[in-house]
Amino acid sequence: MRRQKDLIHDNRMWDMIRSKLGNELDRVVEIGTRHGHWAMGLLKNFNVRQLLCVDIWPRRRRFGRDATMWLQNLEEWRFKTVFPLRGMSSEWARVLPYNDFHLTFVDGCHRGHMVLEDLELWWPKTRIGGLVLCHDAHEVDVREAVPKFFVGRPETPVLFNSGPTKVKSYWVIKEAD
Numbered sequence: 359m360r361r362q363k364d365l366i367h368d369n370r371m372w373d374m375i376r377s378k379l380g381n382e383l384d385r386v387v388e389i390g391t392r393h394g395h396w397a398m399g400l401l402k403n404f405n406v407r408q409l410l411c412v413d414i415w416p417r418r419r420r421f422g423r424d425a426t427m428w429l430q431n432l433e434e435w436r437f438k439t440v441f442p443l444r445g446m447s448s449e450w451a452r453v454l455p456y457n458d459f460h461l462t463f464v465d466g467c468h469r470g471h472m473v474l475e476d477l478e479l480w481w482p483k484t485r486i487g488g489l490v491l492c493h494d495a496h497e498v499d500v501r502e503a504v505p506k507f508f509v510g511r512p513e514t515p516v517l518f519n520s521g522p523t524k525v526k527s528y529w530v531i532k533e534a535d
């Protein structure tokens with residue numbers, strides 16, 4: 359059986375976030391949450407005012423199981439601090455009235471064009487000085503799509519090792535234009 363830390367990351371992720379943003383996080387969004395493991399880790403390690411977790415949670419294959427696990431894992435915080443938003447990332451990006459996300463965690467579909475779409479939609483909704491994290495950069499599509507998005511922008515995505523195995527991520531702090 360795989361251990362949870364092998365699925366996601368260990369304290370390196372939290373240390374990195376803390377070094378950029380401190381311990382108090384205002385509004386956070388997670389694109390692709392599945393069972394809520396990252397959300398759970400974040401809530402255990404930071405003071406978070408509001409965390410929105412987006413996922414399509416596909417109905418046919420595993421909606422019941424995934425949603426049940428998400429609700430169980432986040433029982434302590436659900437509907438108080440953390441809120442599930444079921445549906446496409448692109449649809450939620452268009453309707454949510456917030457442009458002030460302190461931390462944006464991109465971990466939805468890992469195909470290149472979808473990673474680019476998520477960055478195009480959620481980058482403008484992240485505040486200046488906010489942090490965007492793109493997970494699973496060990497996957498070729500993710501590894502290539504993220505730098506592509508930042509060509510011509512002042513920010514440079516930085517790779518970091520966010521886990522004990524091969525799980526790597528990018529981080530980018532949003533600068534003023």
Ligand SMILES: C[S@@+](CC[C@H](N)C(=O)[O-])C[C@H]1O[C@@H](n2cnc3c(N)ncnc32)[C@H](O)[C@@H]1O
Nearest residue numbers: 390391392395396413414415446447465466467
């Ligand atoms: C790698 S898993 C997320 C894992 C989670 N972030 C964690 O660390 O525990 C990717 C999730 O993204 C969701 N997803 C894929 N494409 C999506 C889209 N277009 N909009 C919303 N969610 C999507 C999938 O249903 C899946 O649950």
